[in-house]
Amino acid sequence: MMPLSENSGPAVIAAVIGLGSMGMGMALSMKRKGLDVVGYDITPGAVDRFVAEGGRGAASPADAAADADIVVSVVVNGAQTESVLFGPQGIAATMKADAVFISSATMDPAVARNLAERAEALGLHYLDAPISGGAAKAARGELTIMASGSRKAFETARPALDAMAGKVYELGNAAGTGAAFKMINQLLAGVHIAAACEAITFAAKQGLDLDKVYEVITASAGNSWMFENRVPHILAGDYAPLSSIEIFVKDLGIVQDMARSERYPTPLAAAALQMYLAAAGAGMGRDDDSSLARLYAKLSGAELPGSAKEPQSL
Template identity: 70%
Template sequence: MSRSWPSCPLVSRFGSAAKPCYSSAEPPQRAAVQETFARVNRMSASTLQNQRIAVIGLGSMGFGMATSLKRAGHAVTGCDVSGDAVARFVNDGGMGAKTPSEAAKGADVVVSVVVNAAQTETILFGKDGAAETMPKDSVFISSATMDPDVARRLAKQLEETGRHYLDAPISGGAQRAAQGELTILASGSPAAFAKARPALDAMAAKLYELGDAAGQGAAFKMINQLLAGVHIAAASEAIAFAAKQGLDIRKVYEVITASAGNSWMFENRMPHVLDGDYTPRSAVEIFVKDLGIIQDMARTARFPVPVSAAALQMFLMTSAAGMGRDDDASVARMYAQVTGVKLPGDK
C-alpha cells in the first residue's frame, strides 16, 4: 500500500527552517530529523555571515573543505605549494594566492589544512606567513594533528598579536570534506568560535566544542588516532593471516564485516587490499607521525601504551620497506612480504 506524505520544505521562503511534517501513522526517526533541521538552521544563519576565507593546503582534504566553503557562499582563496592545485581551485571558481601571507590578507578566517605542527608553524610564522597579514580579530583554524602542547604554544603566540586561534583537528576523509560533512574536534576561546562559526558550519556535519583553550581538540584527536592506528594494524594483520591460512579473503571480508570482529577501519581499508589498490587516501607516514606523538605523550605522562607501540612498529616496518607514501592499508602488504603471502595485485 502506498503512503502519501505532506509537502514539507526544509526552509521557508523567509530563510528559517520549517517545522517538520510528520505522518501520525509513521513518524521518521526524530533524532535524525532534528539534527537535519538544526544543521539547516545553522547553515541558513551562516549564509547571512558570508566571510572572506583563506584555505592553505589544497590536498585531498583541503580542496574539499575549500569547495564546501565556496559552495556555502564564502569568498574563498586557496593557497598550496602546488601551483597545479591552486590552478584547479581557480578553475572551479575560487581565487588563488601564491603565499600564505597573500592568501590571509583581509581574510576573516584562515583555515590551515596541512600535515603536521611544523608545517602549521611555517604557514603562520615563517617567511611570507599568514600572521604577517591576518587582520586583527581574525581567526586561524588549525586542522593538523599535533601534540597538544604545541597547539597551546602556537595559540599563545598568535593570540598575543590580537588574532584568534582555533585548535580544530578533522576526521572523515576526502569525500566528507567535499560534502561539507566532516567531524571537527575543536577547542578555543569563545571569541574564536564565534568568528569561525560560519566556516565551521560549512565544513562540518558534526562539530564538537571541547574546551575554551587550544590543546583539548588536539588531545581528543590523538585518542582517535591511537584507536585508528591500532585498528588498521590489526585489520592488516588479520587479512594477511587469513591469506596465509588459504582462505578466500573476499569471503573473509564479507564474514568479518557482519561479525563482532569488525571495525570501521577494517571495513574502510581492507577493500584497498582486496583490490590491490594502494593509492594513498591516508599515507603510512601519517600514522608513523601520529603514533609517534602518542608515544611521546604517554612517556611524558608515565602511561604505558604497549598496544599502540606495537602498531607503530608495524607502520615503521611498512615505511622502511619503501611504502611510506602509499595507502596505510599497505601494512597488509608488509605482512605479506615478510611471510611470503600473495595478496591481490602482487606480481
C-alpha cells in the same frame, strides 16, 4: 557578482592555506556556501586548480590572509602550522585584528596550546580544530571537526565550520583539547589498521577464503571501522593511496612523543608504529596504509590477492 552571505551583508572572507585533497574540498565547500574564499598552496598548480573552479588565488600565505576574517590552515603537521603563523613570512603579524585562525593539522596538543597562546598574544583568535572524514567528505562539506577554543574563536569561525562540517564537536574553551581527541582517534585508527592487516594476512597464510573472512568478521565482535573500510583494498589487491602509510608514521609518532612525555605506556600503538615504519622502510610509504598487509605477506610467505602488483622494492 558579489556572493551573498546568509545575513545578506558583505561576504565573510576566508583564506585557505593548503589546497591538498582535504583543503581543496574545504575551500570549495565554503565557496559553495557563499563565503569569499582565497586559496594558497606551496604548489602553484593547486592554486591554479582552485582558480579554475572559480576561487581566488593568492601568491603567498600573507597575501591570502591579508583581508581574511577566517584563515583555515590545512597543512601537514604542527611544524608547518607554526611556519604558516610565525615563520619568516608568517601571517600572524599581518592578519586582521579579531580574525580567527582555524588549525586543522593533526598535532601534539602541547604544540596546539603553544601556537594558540602566541597567536592570542597578538590579538588573534585560535581554534584548535582537527578534522576527520577523508577527502570525499571534505568535498561535500561533511567533515567531522573536533574543535576547542575561546567563545570568540568559535563565533568568528562559525560560518566556516558550518560550511565545512557535517558535525562539529565543541570540546571546551582551551586549545589542545581538540588535538588531544584527534590523537586518541589516531591511536585507535592506526592500531586497528595494523590489526586488520595482521589478521587478514594470517587468514591468507592459513588458506582461508578471504571474502568469507570479511563477511564473517564484519558481522562479529572482531569488527572495527578500519577493518570494514580497509580490508576491501586488500581483497582487491589495490594499494593506490587513499590514506598513506606515512600518515600513520607521522600520527603514531606523535602518539609516542606524547606518551613518552606523559610517562604513559602504549605497547599496542608502539607495536603498530614499528609495522608502519617497516612498510615505509620497505618502499611503501606513499602507498595506501592497507599496504601493511603486503608487509605481513612478505614476512610470512602468505599469498594475498593481486600480490603480483607488489612494489619494485620488495
